[in-house]
Amino acid sequence: MQAWLHRDVGCLIGRVEYAKDRFAIGAVNSRAELIELRALFGEALATGEVLSCLVLLEPGNAALPGLPISELVRYLDDKYFAGTEEAGARRVEMAEAVTYNLSYHLRCPVTGAETAFGDFDQVAFYPQAVDKGDPLYDPSMYAPFVCVNITSDAYGFAMIAEDRRARGARSDRPFHSLDKAERHEIYDAALREFQKLAERTIENYGRATDPAVLTPICLTDGATHYIAQHDESAFVETMKRPFRSEMPCLYVPRIIAQWELHFELGIQPDMSAIYSPAVPELNS
Secondary structure, eight states: OHHIIIIIOSOHHHHHHHHTTOEEEEEESSHHHHHHHHHHHHHHHHTTSOSEEEEEEOTTOTTGGGSOHHHHHHHHIIIIITTOOOTTEEEEEOSSEEEEEEEEEEEOTTTOSEEEEEEEEEEEEBGGGGOTTSTTOOGGGBOSSOEEEEEOHHHHHHHHHHHHHHTSTTTTSOGGGSOHHHHHHHHHHHHHHHHHHHHHHHHHHHHHSOTTTSOOOEEOGGGSEEEESSOTTOSEESSOOOEEEEOHHHHHHHHHHHHHHHHHHOOOOOOTTSOOOOEEOTTO
């Protein structure tokens, strides 16, 4: 597992955060254990120790990697997620997928303001994602073990921006002491980094996909969107169909706008509407 996270995981943002030792890792065998682990993850987030959480589901259960994907995700959903009445948890059920989000109230690394980050998606990954004989084949969902990753793009970008400030020429001055031009200089550098990592991640997963079996994930012209054969925020799905999602170059400016409202006018940042939802590609 450690070698895969360090060298082989397709998501470069995850690989970078693992290298910075900001990846919490735990294993669970019951819903109660998962709820407890998520609470511990929230506590670690609040201290700034971690950014993401990788949850291994029943690592001792050798039967899980052998199940068809549809049976595996139904089993995981029924046992660990469906019907959960947990503070901060939200379930969204669509015709072909189920999404689970967690919301954590955290001190924003950029503004210092207590902020609700409601986009901590919980997404399942599994070894059988690379089985070309499975109808739900999709290498972008691959991990060498059955697991769920919990992470937030908004909080992740805030950490990248703070990292940029802390290692730059203004490392001795927090964001609130910088002027608008100085802040935007850091924002722009952080966005370029975030966008490039996202582009390379999509290219990695595209190369890993057999086009004879599934249309590979790809960037649109201008890299403003990407098209994947699933909704990237979905925990489980029952069919493959193309979805168009925004890249950081589109949604990150909305995050920055919320930060600037706070710095310029003292308005509490609102991260509840920074994303446009993934939309089906009807003409694919």
